[in-house]
Amino acid sequence: MMNEITVDTRDGICPVPAEIKVDCRGETCPVPLVEARKALRKANPGDIVAITGTHAASKKEIPMAVEALGLELLGIDEQDGQWTIRIRR
Secondary structure, eight states, rough: OOOOOOOTTTTTOOOOEEEEEEEEOOOOTTHHHHHHHHHHHHHHHTTTEEEEEEEEHHHHHHHHHHHHOOOOEEEEEEEEEEEEEEEEE
């Protein structure tokens, strides 16, 4: 027997965290940082924003911005010159 799950969406906030993906491959500064900040503003608390890019300087700048905003940096994965930064809002 399965337990019943009830979700009240009347407040307009999704109770399950979302993952927002931002593709900035091929973009240079300041585009990846600007797009990351836009996605973080739209995200609800608990949501995860995953930014994928190729610009080396942005890979360093975005984590610094995350720290300055007091958000949680979940990790940075890199393979073949492409990186993905995951942030919890």
